[in-house]
Amino acid sequence: MTKIIGNNDGPGGRNDTYKIGNRPNVPRAQAVKEVEQGKHPGAHVVEVNGQKYVRDNPDNSKKDNVNRNK
Template sequence: MTKIVGNNDGPGGRNETYKIGNRPNVPRDQAVKEVEQGKHPGAHVVKINNEKYVRDNPDHSKKDNVNRNK
């Protein structure tokens, strides 16, 4: 499964881009589209203040969270 890591590069630490596998700067709208198409089964999309973001599916591990500590 491809890891998705948020770059925390937007206002207030929001993710405007994500690192997905070996692609370091995937724009948020592209990452959302890929998740909605089922290309990343370990992730889902959430809508916050009318903006869509990628999140990992819940589990008990912090090491694979989108916004993990770097």
């Protein structure tokens, strides 16, 4: 499964881009599209204030969260 890591590069630390596998700067819209297409089964999409973001599926581990400490 490909790891998705938020770059926290938007206003207020939001993710405007994500690191997905060996791609370091995937735009949020592209990452959301890939998750919605089922290309990353360990993630899902949430909508916050009208904006869609990628989130890791819930589990008991923090090491694989999208916004984990780098």
